Amino acid sequence: MSTQFDAIVVGSGISGGWAAKELTERGLTVLLIERGPMVEHQVDYKTEMLAPWELQYRGQGDAELFARDYAIQSKGMSFNEWTYRHFVNDRENPYQTTAENPFQWRRGYQLGGKSLLWGRQCYRWSDLDFGANAADGHGCDWPIRYQDVSPWYDHVEQFIGVSGSKEGLPQLPDGHFQRPMAMNAVELALKARLETAYPDRKLVIGRSANMTEEKEGRSACQYRNICARGCSFGAYFSTQSSTLPAARATGRLTLITDSLVDSLDYDPKTRRVAGVRVLNTASRERKTYTAKVVFLCAGTINSVSVLLRSASADQPNGLANGSGTLGRYFMDHALTMSVVAEVPGFLDHGYFGNRPNGIIVPRYYNLDNRQGDLVRGYSYQGGAYRRGWTRGANRAGVGKAFKQELHAPGEWNFLLGAFAECLPRAENRISLDPAMTDPFGIRQTRIDFAYGDNERRLLAKAGQEAKDMVALLGAKLVSYSEDPGPGGTAVHEMGGARMGRDPATSVLNAHNQAHDVANLFVTDGAAMASSACQNPSLTYMALTARAAAHAAERVRQNAI
Known part of the structure; x- marks a missing residue:
């Protein structure tokens, strides 16, 4: 298999699936990298049609297993005996948080990511949201307004249904x-x-x-209403039912699973990502892939973590962190x-x-x-x-x-x-733990929120x-109740690599392109500069499609 592509997309969830679709349909060869296992549409929804009496624990699940391996994931409403395989094993995927403010990080590591698990609510943001930071002084001003995103909302809605x-x-x-x-x-x-x-x-x-x-x-x-098991009817939007078939149909997509992106190589001479370092989680084999553009769509917390792990002599505080804001201004409803x-x-x-x-x-x-x-x-x-x-x-x-x-x-x-709405605050941040590593020897993520x-x-x-x-x-x-649940309860993690007008106070520009790294785009929740009070996933998709169109055109012009 070739290691050189026009574009590499890291993560196959809601944003990654859209990036793969848009980039391949615009003529680019794309490598889509997923850290979890293959889950093919229909054939791998093993529990979809099972009745309670066909499951060992009648749908309630193995209480000992859930307490031992899924202590955080099992707190989610859609977690049960039918769906637990679509959630990560917490014991095998550790992270650090604080005892006084524990953050419950809900994750799905498989092809499609949380697109198999999401609540499917699709709301546009308005200029009430895109203009909020400028209006009240919290956070940095978004570099876009509703008119910039509106055509892309149209594009996404008409495709996903x-x-x-x-x-x-x-x-x-x-x-x-x-x-x-x-x-x-x-x-x-x-x-x-x-x-x-x-x-x-x-x-x-x-x-x-x-x-x-x-x-x-x-x-x-x-x-x-059993969507999180996977839907063979394709009646709700997921990567498997929607964007992945479109990307595959172009003949320009290469997909690898069980492949964890450790970090990105940076070339200070060209100010570009020179390679994507990948660890095969089954064989422990390491490879480096190269591309003209890289789309980081690993999910808010993981995308920020990859950038932090990509620190080098030229980028000592993390890749694309010239502003010092990488990891900060993290939010959840x-x-x-x-x-x-x-x-x-x-x-x-x-x-x-x-x-x-x-x-x-x-x-x-x-x-x-x-x-x-x-x-x-x-x-x-x-x-x-x-x-x-x-x-x-x-x-x-x-x-x-x-x-x-x-x-x-x-x-x-x-x-x-x-x-x-959660306000963007510098003290709410994603960082790397100085001592703890995961089973692959990679530094664990720390969440202070x-x-x-x-x-x-x-x-x-x-x-x-x-x-x-x-x-x-x-x-x-x-x-x-009028008390918020623990951070992570809404599963609307946003921020950490925010968009902005000024490279001194933000990570990304108006096209989700890193200010400091010309061929790097971040289009998942990490890019958000504020959180609004409605679900963000539709906005992730619209921003991803918009950024992919921009990137593909720049590649065509040999300008990136």
């Missing part, structure tokens, strides 16, 4: 949507009452990369399950299947960034559902009558979880307002 409704909200721009999934009776009731009582608030169906219409060999959603409430009535209403999507209450607070003494804002996601037979696990009762009662649908509950007063106060405000919302249904609180 996003279901949703157009609402005309400036803070949550409309996109190209397939027909929206239906809200149930309780959600529609709260929507009507909320928008009457609070005209500045909207409750709308989620915008999801679960398709409601067939598209290019991919089926519409089956409403099973502050998330809490604000309210779970039992809703009276509606017992003659049900719903179709298991919708893999919820509702969103878009940001309504501080839309001018001048409201009150808090900065930025928050949004809610959640939905209404009827309790199923599993409600019996937490209730006293035995016998035939008890079991018979569980055959019927249970009461309605409404859940609202708040996502508060804590939420600040602004995030906590935003969630407190959001929690009180969530109680007011569900009260419109006469609901009784089952649980309430």
Whole structure:
């Protein structure tokens, strides 16, 4: 196999898959490097169709195994006996964090990465988000605005398939949507009452990369809500179902798995990446691959770690770190399950299947960034559902009558979880531990992260307002929280190699290109200069497609 390519893409998840697709379709030969094992679409979704009784632990999993090897991953909502093989083994993939503020790093090391596991929510950012740093002075100004990314949002949505409704909200721009999934009776009731009582608030169906219409060999959603097992129907966007087939179809893609990128070689004479050092995790064989351009899409924390491990005599603080900001200004949404409430009535209403999507209450607070003494804002996601037979696990009762009662649908509950924007702070950072190494002898990543007063106060405000919302249904609180979960709970890691206008204060330029290294692009969450309060994955995809188009054109012109 050749070791020379036009482009190398590190990581095969949401961003890496898009980089491979765009670069190959624009005529470049591409090496796509994945550190985990091969997971082929359909054939490797081994547990997808299994019923609970076909699993050894009936879907609950081996408690001893999960406690020993998946102590962090098992805290995620989609982790179970069906899906655990799509998550990393924590014991085999250690990292360092702090005892007082432990960061829960959720990871998926396999072909497709977390594109097999993500929540599939797809929201555009607006100039409320891209202009926030400039407006209130937190962080560095984004070098782009919505008009720069809007055509690429179009491009991505039309390719992956996003279901949703157009609402005309400036803070949550409309996109190209397939027909929206239906809200149930309780959600529609709260929507009507909320928008009457609070005209500045909207409750709308989620915008999801679960398709409601067939598209290019991919089926519409089956409403099973078991997406994290892998979907043979291709009904949600993943690398396997979408971008990888497109890249393979060009004949210009080479894919290697079980291949860990240790570091990047830097040539100070050309100010370019001269090679990508790769360790085969099975054979322990090492190779170096070369390319005209390198796209680092290994996931926020891993991409930053690769750059830090690429320090050299000419780049002593890490590759592309002339600003000294590499690893800093790391963010994750502050998330809490604000309210779970039992809703009276509606017992003659049900719903179709298991919708893999919820509702969103878009940001309504501080839309001018001048409201009150808090900065930025928050949004809610959640939905209404009827309790199923599993409600019996937490209730006293035995016998035939008890079991018979569980055959019927249970009461309605409404859940609202708040996502508060996390401000970029220099002290929240990714670094390399000075002493600890992993099983491959590579220095472990260290994560220092804590939420600040602004995030906590935003969630407190959001929690009180969530109680007011569900009260419109006469609901009784089952649980309430205004405290953020540990860092990592939202699984929206961002920052560490931020975009910016000034090379003195940022790592990347307006095209996700390193200021200091002409042929290096970083297009995953590490590039983000702020965090907004809505899901970031659609923006990662749009920025990746935009950067790939720019890089391919520069290669064509022999300008890079």
